[in-house]
Amino acid sequence: xxxxxxxxxxxxxxxxxxxxxxxxxxxxxxxxxxxxxxxxxxxxxxxxxxxxxxxxxxxxxxxxxxxxxxxxxxxxxxxxxxxxxxxxxxxxxxxxxxxxxxxxxxxxxxxxxxxxxxxxxxxxxxxxxxxxxxxxxxxxxxxxxxxxxxxxxxxxxxxxxxxxxxxxxxxxxxxxxxxxxxxxxxxxxxxxxxxxxxxxxxxxxxxxxxxxxxxxxxxxxxxxxxxxxxxxxxxxxxxxxxxxxxxxxxxxxxxxxxxxxxxxxxxxxxxxxxxxxxxxxxxxxxxxxxxxxxxxxxxxxxxxxxxxxxxxxxxxxxxxxxxxxxxxxxxxxxxxxxxxxx
Amino acid sequence: xxxxxxxxxxxxxxxxxxxxxxxxxxxxxxxxxxxxxxxxxxxxxxxxxxxxxxxxxxxxxxxxxxxxxxxxxxxxxxxxxxxxxxxxxxxxxxxxxxxxxxxxxxxxxxxxxxxxxxxxxxxxxxxxxxxxxxxxxxxxxxxxxxxxxxxxxxxxxxxxxxxxxxxxxxxxxxxxxxxxxxxxxxxxxxxxxxxxxxxxxxxxxxxxxxxxxxxxxxxxxxxxxxxxxxxxxxxxxxxxxxxxxxxxxxxxxxxxxxxxxxxxxxxxxxxxxxxxxxxxxxxxxxxxxxxxxxxxxxxxxxxxxxxxxxxxxxxxxxxxxxxxxxxxxxxxxxxxxxxxxx
DNA sequence: TCAATTAGTTTAAACGTTTAAACATTTGAC
DNA sequence: GTCAAATGTTTAAACGTTTAAACTAATTGA
Numbered sequence: 160x161x162x163x164x165x166x167x168x169x170x171x172x173x174x175x176x177x178x179x180x181x182x183x184x185x186x187x188x189x190x191x192x193x194x195x196x197x198x199x200x201x202x203x204x205x206x207x208x209x210x211x212x213x214x215x216x217x218x219x220x221x222x223x224x225x226x227x228x229x230x231x232x233x234x235x236x237x238x239x240x241x242x243x244x245x246x247x248x249x250x251x252x253x254x255x256x257x258x259x260x261x262x263x264x265x266x267x268x269x270x271x272x273x274x275x276x277x278x279x280x281x282x283x284x285x286x287x288x289x290x291x292x293x294x295x296x297x298x299x300x301x302x303x304x305x306x307x308x309x310x311x312x313x314x315x316x317x318x319x320x321x322x323x324x325x326x327x328x329x330x331x332x333x334x335x336x337x338x339x340x341x342x343x344x345x346x347x348x349x350x351x352x353x354x355x356x357x358x359x360x361x362x363x364x365x366x367x368x369x370x371x372x373x374x375x376x377x378x379x380x381x382x383x384x385x386x387x388x389x390x391x392x393x394x395x396x397x398x399x400x401x402x403x404x405x406x407x408x409x410x411x412x413x414x415x416x417x418x419x420x421x422x423x424x425x426x427x428x429x430x431x432x433x434x435x436x437x438x439x440x441x442x443x444x445x446x447x448x449x450x451x452x453x454x455x456x457x458x459x460x461x462x463x464x465x466x467x468x469x470x471x472x473x474x475x476x477x478x479x480x481x482x483x484x485x486x487x488x489x490x491x492x493x494x495x496x497x498x499x500x501x
Numbered sequence: 502x503x504x505x506x507x508x509x510x511x512x513x514x515x516x517x518x519x520x521x522x523x524x525x526x527x528x529x530x531x532x533x534x535x536x537x538x539x540x541x542x543x544x545x546x547x548x549x550x551x552x553x554x555x556x557x558x559x560x561x562x563x564x565x566x567x568x569x570x571x572x573x574x575x576x577x578x579x580x581x582x583x584x585x586x587x588x589x590x591x592x593x594x595x596x597x598x599x600x601x602x603x604x605x606x607x608x609x610x611x612x613x614x615x616x617x618x619x620x621x622x623x624x625x626x627x628x629x630x631x632x633x634x635x636x637x638x639x640x641x642x643x644x645x646x647x648x649x650x651x652x653x654x655x656x657x658x659x660x661x662x663x664x665x666x667x668x669x670x671x672x673x674x675x676x677x678x679x680x681x682x683x684x685x686x687x688x689x690x691x692x693x694x695x696x697x698x699x700x701x702x703x704x705x706x707x708x709x710x711x712x713x714x715x716x717x718x719x720x721x722x723x724x725x726x727x728x729x730x731x732x733x734x735x736x737x738x739x740x741x742x743x744x745x746x747x748x749x750x751x752x753x754x755x756x757x758x759x760x761x762x763x764x765x766x767x768x769x770x771x772x773x774x775x776x777x778x779x780x781x782x783x784x785x786x787x788x789x790x791x792x793x794x795x796x797x798x799x800x801x802x803x804x805x806x807x808x809x810x811x812x813x814x815x816x817x818x819x820x821x822x823x824x825x826x827x828x829x830x831x832x833x834x835x836x837x838x839x840x841x842x843x
Numbered sequence: 844t845c846a847a848t849t850a851g852t853t854t855a856a857a858c859g860t861t862t863a864a865a866c867a868t869t870t871g872a873c
Numbered sequence: 874g875t876c877a878a879a880t881g882t883t884t885a886a887a888c889g890t891t892t893a894a895a896c897t898a899a900t901t902g903a
Binding site: 844845846847848849850851852853854855856857858859860861862863864865866867868869870871872873 | 874875876877878879880881882883884885886887888889890891892893894895896897898899900901902903
């Protein structure tokens with residue numbers, strides 16, 4: 160790689176000091192510097208195509224104008240949409256995004272956080288994996304600004320932007336109940352991540368509101384790695400039981416996706432035999448013969464809020480932003496029985 | 502943000518020079534340094550949780566151990582899968598990924614490339630937007646290592662890893678022809694990007710091989726922004742013409758996705774009335790009642806090759822890797838008429 | 844006329860590292 | 874007992890910036 164043009168090169172070419180060049184190109188001390196030399200410096204900089212070395216600048220100013228983004232799984236639509244939004248938003252503040260995908264793995268997440276911090280990012284936006292408390296405490300102890308998205312640890316006083324998952328779970332379950340479904344199965348992850356837990360609690364709450372008892376047999380928890388087989392089994396269990404479910408609520412995108420693949424192979428009609436509700440939009444669920452009723456997260460708003468909150472932290476305007484945004488219930492064919500025909 | 506622990510802190514604490522600490526922690530001059538002091542330095546470093554400042558290191562060594570990744574559209578499955586693979590692969594070489602999504606916009610791509618370069622990335626992996634030649638020439642002139650993925654400029658002697666798009670287009674069209682389809686419509690982008698162009702040429706070639714003339718009326722080109730409306734029109738045109746098409750070949754993921762959404766609203770049965778072939782897997786196409794026959798790109802291989810090629814360039818092992826990998830034809834229901842029933 | 848002010852520019856130190864070269868001390872050979 | 878070599882450590886400069894402080898020369902005011 161060629162040596163890039165530096166302030167020194169411009170200074171030497173014009174026979175002036177590096178300082179002067181720096182002042183001119185940063186529009187500093189403009190009341191002191193002669194117009195003529197300023198003009199010349201600017202011309203020469205343009206001519207040599209000078210671009211400030213952000214690494215040197217970062218070392219000196221202790222600001223790299225870089226933020227670290229740690230998503231849960233970049234190949235998942237939620238993460239990649241978020242990444243895109245955050246990158247766009249960061250750009251408005253002249254920030255660059257360094258990224259990593261933890262793949263929901265605690266160790267990997269820890270390692271990536273370290274890497275990002277050692278690259279001197281000015282702050283982080285993190286969708287934390289399970290059991291990341293220690294690592295987050297380290298960030299707090301070192302006063303490294305960060306904002307959590309999607310999930311957070313209720314007992315930790317951190318900045319976070321997330322969906323009101325409880326309300327969303329409630330809303331989705333309520334909708335099924337109000338449409339007439341009574342035996343709602345829940346397929347969720349076996350996890351302590353608060354976003355998923357809250358969705359489940361919302362579901363329980365909705366049942367209670369409708370005078371129904373929570374039935375643990377209707378709740379199936381999946382432990383991520385062997386997802387396909389487990390989901391197949393969960394769905395079978397729910398459909399085979401003495402009084403089978405009339406609907407299934409999935410607490411995540413990936414779950415419904417795999418679930419749907421299996422359901423589409425069964426002699427079960429959605430929504431007539433089985434209604435479905437889930438979280439997040441997906442093109443896949445749109446092309447299913449009965450597009451899925453789902454909770455739509457306001458991704459743009461969340462991304463914007465997260466970047467804004469982080470910028471404030473970086474600027475030492477320390478306020479503990481802990482914002483929950485509301486999900487929108489998008490009702491589609493998967494939960495509406497057309498009784499005019501039946 | 503707190504000042505981080507530096508070599509100086511360790512040196513001061515032990516009353517030795519910074520140099521010595523640096524040597525020890527980098528395992529240099531080990532035949533010279535006394536075991537006892539080395540031991541102490543290592544202990545103190547661990548105790549203070551010293552982490553080298555990559556920015557300072559980068560300034561000194563002119564290597565930031567960072568690569569820039571410029572994808573076409575991170576919210577698209579191809580890009581995000583690629584991003585994940587590349588991030589994983591880069592990690593093996595102790596590299597961090599800085600990323601940007603050009604959203605297929607030349608201006609934005611140019612700006613992002615500048616940003617990445619000014620952050621002193623050691624190299625770049627780029628899925629170039631249309632008309633990025635100038636910017637790439639700049640990289641070449643400044644000897645900044647880069648590898649193109651997905652598309653490239655045939656007239657520019659750059660490193661690139663891509664699908665053999667011509668062969669893939671051919672293979673897909675051949676399959677339709679051999680299954681008995683004769684009027685194959687092509688829905689593609691109006692673009693000069695070579696990957697898309699090659700797919701189209703492959704289609705033409707397959708037609709020719711089968712003694713069929715290319716019919717320009719069967720080729721519909723979409724100019725990206727207003728994609729939904731245009732695709733709707735294209736499909737209508739193809740189905741309404743005097744002798745309508747019996748199959749449609751889409752040259753990209755996004756095209757078939759939108760196309761499918763529209764087709765699923767029509768009284769047209771896939772594959773009986775209309776066969777479909779496309780590029781890239783997608784969960785969406787899997788959930789459609791007739792899962793789509795498609796060309797599967799070996800993403801893992803491509804990502805691995807791209808990172809490897811870049812690492813070689815960075816290490817000044819200059820070889821012009823220009824590798825085309827083969828796509829796999831995955832035959833699904835969307836192109837197989839079950840004649841046993843018909 | 845000369846001190847004080849203003850204008851224009853430079854000096855020098857710093858950020859946290861790396862690394863060639865220098866230095867000081869010990870060891871060993873003869 | 875001397876000197877060369879080996880051992881262990883430090884000095885100093887550098888990477889490309891930023892920025893307080895210093896310097897010089899010109900201008901102003903009394």
